[in-house]
Amino acid sequence: MDSSSPEQKTILITGGAGFIGSNLCEYFLNKGYAVRVLDNFSTGHRHNIQPFIDLPAFTLIEGDIRNPEDCVHACENVDYVLHQAALGSVPRSINDPVTTNDVNINGFLNMLVAARDAKVKRFVYAASSSTYGDSESLPKVEDVIGKPLSPYAVTKYVNELYADVFSKTYGLECIGLRYFNVFGRKQDPNGAYAAVIPKFVKQFMNYESPVINGTGEYSRDFTYIDNVLQMNELALSTSNTHALNTVYNTAVGDRTTLNELAQYLKEYLIEFDPKIAEISITHGENRAGDIPHSLASIEKAKNLLGYQPSHSIQEGLKEALNWYWENLK
Template identity: 50%
Template sequence: MPTALVTGAAGFIGSNLSESLLDRGYTVRGIDNFLTGHRHNLDPLEEHDDFSFFEIDIRDAERVADVMEDVDYLFHQAAVPSVPRSVEDPVTTTDGNCTGTATVLDAARRANVDTAVVASSSSVYGSSEELPKVESMTANPESPYALSKYYTEKLAVQFSELYDIDMVALRYFNVFGPRQDPEGEYAAVIPKFINLMQDGERPVIYGDGEQSRDFTYIDNVVEANVLAAEGDASGVAVNVACGDRITVNELVERINKVLGTDLDPVYDDPRPGDVRHSMADLDLVREELDYEPEVEFQDGLQRTIEWLKGE
């Protein structure tokens, strides 16, 4: 079976992807610098004989090159996440996401890796009110994070044109699920709200709550990565989502229903860099990867709540 290198393997997406690859029979090498990843996410991975982990910063060209040797598929998930974080600290975001990506992709092409799949983001579309978001739309990244993700995918596409390596960029839409960190200032909305509400605390919504998102369960993202690696697509950036959307107000209502609570949100000022609405068109990803979302939002929400409750 093939050997895969997963960057950001101790993170939410990277750890779920690594576990799925191991279950599919891959040999997996994981790297992470623990800036935002967690060691406990590696626990189920290290039970597999075919998993090895290296504590490496993706900007360390020499060490990245060493671990890239004899790799068939690269899954580049490592990044400094969060729009608000990037607004407050654009230098760290840009350095990690841009310099880091260039370092990893260069090591991949020098090691003759067959295919690289890189994580991009729906934030590259910006705040245009046109829905659904189609890959042919003009990108308009409105935060340093969004700009770094646009650079990531453009560099991947360019590598596929300049070198003999297949590259696919996946524009993730609001991924959620088990192992996503519910704590901290920059925690994603779904685990953060669940964590607060199961403790009887009211969640804070920035804005009026009518902003909408195409929330995408983690299993769909993992499947898209595998399809991109094992398929024939190259030199493309495609949406990965469910092709639907719900408002943040509705999100609170649905969490209340599953938890059996009746908590009203607290409203605060909108945050700079946040887009108003987001929903993906899935035509291109269906065409390029034969992708279909396997887990719809409500089922994914139920699974995430059960995981956070330790059930």
């Protein structure tokens, strides 16, 4: 299946055609790994993986994590799994809880079983800050969570429970990364469930007024993609046994309100197009299922994995905007 040499390690990236998944593909191919992708292209895009498609170290399997046979096929002779495949978005889960549950829970369980049976060395998966639910404590510390506020949050919490059971019962090494509002290159600005940063960027570029939900004082720990890539590599490669079979906040450890975010974007985009200075920012209703504030403690990741975020939100936004300006015009 792969033309990799015996000493070359193979990573399966589920959802590898998506925003985070395709960045992981590029990152680990550049590190000398063989990379295999399992994706059904329901939310991912072929253009995200097009640069790798003819590389000897890259293999694409078109399939669905809801199909156990696809998961088994994808896990054959794999050393590590980076499980990114999921239906994201709180609003999508509220509109269609059944499909979100099917993909995020049944698909996750299929992948755990396939990884266990293939004797995969380690299973690193995308968890979510939505797991903190209605907990009001700040910063968010891994072992203090509340009740989920959306079907999506329920599914991501169940993932953590299943991973814990599989590590204890079957000895499968699992690490969950609770992503906090990841942004960066290759993030899709289109569609009903587009993330706020690429959506606002595209609106500014089109001279449209971004609409902030509520007063704009809700805050998030916006996390640049390069910080996420670092965390995945640390989780995949750590030899610290105390670092295994647990979850980590994957964030920068700082929070930004939506009002501040919109102002940063406007300020940085003016350098590309001065006319953007004239665009107003409007406000709409609060969104169901949203938590008011999100701020991660990253002490656990620093202490057990040696994590040091490479990009603040401002540094990340400046890099991301260069990419968006080139690719969204």
